[in-house]
Amino acid sequence: MPAHPQLDSQGNLKHLLTTEGLPRRLIEQVLETADQFVSIGEREVKKVPLLRGKSVFNLFFENSTRTRTTFEIAAKRLSADVINLNIGASSTSKGESLLDTIDNLAAMDADMFVVRHHSSGAPYLIAQHVKPGVAVVNAGDGRHAHPTQGLLDMYTIRHYKKDFTRLTVAIVGDVLHSRVARSQIHALTTLGVPEVRVIGPRTLLPADVERLGVKVFHDMKRGLEGADVVVMLRLQNERMNGPLLPSAQEFFKTYGLTADKLARAKPDAIVMHPGPMNRGVEIDSPIADGTQSVILPQVTFGIAVRMAVMSLLGAGGRHE
Amino acid sequence: MPAHPQLDSQGNLKHLLTTEGLPRRLIEQVLETADQFVSIGEREVKKVPLLRGKSVFNLFFENSTRTRTTFEIAAKRLSADVINLNIGASSTSKGESLLDTIDNLAAMDADMFVVRHHSSGAPYLIAQHVKPGVAVVNAGDGRHAHPTQGLLDMYTIRHYKKDFTRLTVAIVGDVLHSRVARSQIHALTTLGVPEVRVIGPRTLLPADVERLGVKVFHDMKRGLEGADVVVMLRLQNERMNGPLLPSAQEFFKTYGLTADKLARAKPDAIVMHPGPMNRGVEIDSPIADGTQSVILPQVTFGIAVRMAVMSLLGAGGRHE
């Protein structure tokens, strides 16, 4: 694997695979480009012709209507032609290999693949395989990365907090299984956030998580102390009542975000969640809908950030 | 619930939830607007830019390819961006609540939700929840209402019979479970139809159906006597051979529309059906395909009526 599989020889973004090692200037370029697209969502006519005539394939090997929809909207607002493929249900069931599927779609003159896959690394494999000029966007691979979610979270934090270099950000919950958490941590440290904390039970934190540059807390109240940003993670249904956890109720008691616990953070702390939320499990409903919650703005900014990523990747065209 | 949840303070349509209580001038506005769109379906280029750049979400919590397709075509011919979401298969399976799903989609700058839901009232809940400028169209909720079907039926009747105020309209079959019948009855009485009849076995008519302003018949021949319009309802598969009915064959014998029974109606009576038909159950094939049948024109007018509704709801934009 090349050192920077997502950058071209001039250091420009050619794929978006991960926020790990993504240079600060490129993250900032995405955030600045997204600024322009935020206003488009508010217009009467929400379309720009930047990707007109381009073919964007949403390749979802793992079902996620919500994420697929955000990319579909983003691509359509850029005037691209969008093809949705739920690959689990098609060619691979005919025994075709992942790369044969990609080769075939690429031969249809695809310009961009948005890929969600249950296996970590699948988007890398695809990115290395496609010809120059075809872009790959990782829309979530296994436990590894979900870079557009990480970037939209950075956009949201910047929107509310302006300066990353004075912040304390606490990420709470099932960090172990969370590609979202990993993408956030890499982006936060790159952007110069001085203190990133992870909070959760030992069973839901990676063994070597400190190596990512974070502080570990098992006591949520201590972990939230003085935080500017509180990021709650989704507890996957399949973990609840599983061997790693006593029960959803028990989890809520210890690691669910309540007014009581949130009071330990700064008074102007913002509350984030990548969605979909389990109300009453990782977050109390009054907090989810409260004045500190920026969960819905995250979604709105998410469209703009995805438009930014797609327009940066697609602008060059396939023949440069 | 407000007295007129589908009207704004100036009495204009802001959602389309039901034909019950929908003022006559608004029904007529829809029908007149649809006139313009009927001709568009016959053109070489069947598109108008009225909803260009608008995002229309087809939210189908209950599967209906046929109805979803009519709204998809209507929206595309208005140049909207259309996102189809089969919600049964996605977020709600992740345990997300209906309103969280709506909030999320609304945060993606949706302009319109077309909602089909197995629960009566779900589109009302959504309409009350969304922010001003976002429109909700009920595409069928439980047994309650299917207003675009009711309006396209009014368009069809007006097309063939011109004057509502001299008509006898007979609605035949499973009125009890039919949201279509309810939407037709409200629209017909509002438009001044002097005699609306419902015909069916006791087990398939609501107990208090006369309160809707209709006459009840259990004998189909007597009920069709002198009718100008005969509306056959679909007998749901799940009712056939169920406890409410002896058998599909028996139903056909008593309440299926045959030449023999239709002869009791006026010679120029039209025959309608919302589709899909059960030939040989509620309607005999020669009648379905006969000269009095306007079942396929109903479909064609249905696209125009849905374009009319969507353009009336979407024209104002979200920032008025």
Added chain:
Amino acid sequence: MPAHPQLDSQGNLKHLLTTEGLPRRLIEQVLETADQFVSIGEREVKKVPLLRGKSVFNLFFENSTRTRTTFEIAAKRLSADVINLNIGASSTSKGESLLDTIDNLAAMDADMFVVRHHSSGAPYLIAQHVKPGVAVVNAGDGRHAHPTQGLLDMYTIRHYKKDFTRLTVAIVGDVLHSRVARSQIHALTTLGVPEVRVIGPRTLLPADVERLGVKVFHDMKRGLEGADVVVMLRLQNERMNGPLLPSAQEFFKTYGLTADKLARAKPDAIVMHPGPMNRGVEIDSPIADGTQSVILPQVTFGIAVRMAVMSLLGAGGRHE
């Protein structure tokens, strides 16, 4: 059935149902029209407005994401509105007949139906049923025909070999169940290919295949001797280990394309496959990816050929 159900009274294409009996000038017209579209796939903006405002329905009664995708892309690049309908999962499950489904969609002012159906002849039935001006494209019906695949294969052969009248073409594998093989054979003989061979075990060749104008070989090496074009067919999963064949391994040994066997063909022979491939069953991986393989160009040309067919069928409009 009329003698030429796919031609109008002036001998122009009004549907594309089969390559059998399709006049040479019409095949050549498709190939020449496709030439223009090949270059469109390479452009920055891959759209032309030829079908703007037309409604194309992809009616797939049999699941095939790959084929459906090629038609969807082709239609979108022609600027049509595309509606995808997986009919297996919708109306027919409500007991509606095929022709009622078609009537309903046609009443929505459809301009073109792209039909895949598990029953041979279904697209003919539809073509005979729709009103003048509505076009039907057969996207594969039972074992009968897959004419756009046949035509894209002709395009591919012409691209690499120029002159059909000097070629030896060998088609290898499960000819018995292959609609692709049938469509290829008819097109090849019409275009004047002097020698078309079929190669396979007795159990996988139709009893009277010679009547199609082909030579039969059971020994693959003899059959490939001096061939200019080698077309490998997909071995359907359901055949493997079935009563007609000993095993996939055994099949590969006798009829799988290996370097060893390919050496019998001309040194500049091209290798084709309609996809998706079973690597190690009908074709060895090094051959599939080798210098003689034109399998991916087939896919690229396939989009252009489908654009050509759709533009020829749609250009006249519904009111001519």
